[in-house]
Amino acid sequence: xxxxxxxxxxxxxxxxxxxxxxxxxxxxxxxxxxxxxxxxxxxxxxxxxxxxxxxxxxxxxxxxxxxxxxxxxxxxxxxxxxxxxxxxxxxxxxxxxxxxxxxxxxxxxxxx
Amino acid sequence: xxxxxxxxxxxxxxxxxxxxxxxxxxxxxxxxxxxxxxxxxxxxxxxxxxxxxxxxxxxxxxxxxxxxxxxxxxxxxxxxxxxxxxxxxxxxxxxxxxxxxxxxxxxxxxxxxxx
Numbered sequence: 001x002x003x004x005x006x007x008x009x010x011x012x013x014x015x016x017x018x019x020x021x022x023x024x025x026x027x028x029x030x031x032x033x034x035x036x037x038x039x040x041x042x043x044x045x046x047x048x049x050x051x052x053x054x055x056x057x058x059x060x061x062x063x064x065x066x067x068x069x070x071x072x073x074x075x076x077x078x079x080x081x082x083x084x085x086x087x088x089x090x091x092x093x094x095x096x097x098x099x100x101x102x103x104x105x106x107x108x109x110x111x112x
Numbered sequence: 113x114x115x116x117x118x119x120x121x122x123x124x125x126x127x128x129x130x131x132x133x134x135x136x137x138x139x140x141x142x143x144x145x146x147x148x149x150x151x152x153x154x155x156x157x158x159x160x161x162x163x164x165x166x167x168x169x170x171x172x173x174x175x176x177x178x179x180x181x182x183x184x185x186x187x188x189x190x191x192x193x194x195x196x197x198x199x200x201x202x203x204x205x206x207x208x209x210x211x212x213x214x215x216x217x218x219x220x221x222x223x224x225x226x227x
Binding site: 004006031040041042043045048050056090092094096097098099100101102103104105106108 | 116118121143144146148153154155156157158161201205207210211212213214215217218219220
């Protein structure tokens, strides 16, 4: 089955800890994205990558970091510098230049 | 200029009724308008999309109406069913210098269809 997988589904973090969220896709898409979703709000772009070993900041990149060492993988690290990290995190992918993005099932991060 | 304004925030419709969700934009450079459906705890899934060269697109019970001059587009769900209860997001895509298409999302509409 082609698609996007995210893990874990639920993640709990103590204040001051860094955590890494996994995103893998087997759609052969060039572009990958990370969004944050808060209750009652739309999706806000954290980081995106159009090609391996290259990524760009989105609208709310502060406190987050990413890497793109393989085409299939785009992990997101939520650092201790992110002041309000509790949210639902969504990974997406698309062919470069296409407006249609395919989303993974999401990871719900809770800071205790 | 990059905003997409979506209304209403929430909507309750009786089974068999018509659900209507509206979106408005300012930037005329947007060239692709998808709608996403999201069930609780899941990622959004593409429902239907339209390009600005057509005024309407229909797929089953779902129709997008597009008014280019008013810079508005709307989603109509005919014969709404309890299984349609979800959050719906409109979005607009704009081509960037880097070759990618950036998506801007509306704030979402929570639809509840009562049996």
